[in-house]
């Protein structure tokens with residue numbers, strides 16, 4: 001499935017899949033949310049610890065395919081230290097990127113997922129952790145499913 005992905009991007013994704021970063025539960029999370037992608041069977045839970053408006057700690061646990069785990073792992077790296085208000089903007093960029101392949105603005109390492117749009121079945125895997133984070137920040141505590149999110 002990686003045939004058309006750039007080799008470097010492929011290596012980054014495989015590395016984060018095999019060695020996911022921040023793969024643990026937080027002791028006292030400010031908020032958390034579960035995400036489920038029934039099409040692929042990906043299940044994960046994100047944990048956030050906020051200091052005022054800033055994401056102080058972020059982690060995840062779960063099981064799923066390589067893309068979903070790598071995406072969650074890179075998400076935790078890229079959102080740590082960010083303000084809540086910035087997360088929506090980053091989410092919008094990542095969403096646009098995995099849907100269309102267009103990169104708008106600085107997405108840093110998350111650019112490795114730009115190739116995912118060529119594999120429509122994998123888009124939901126790549127965006128799952130992001131939906132979970134958005135749900136956690138909204139604070140309604142409801143599990144999210146990619147089936148209710150349009151992607």
Ligand code: ZN
Pocket residue numbers: 037040041042064065066067068124125
């Ligand atoms: Zn998946």
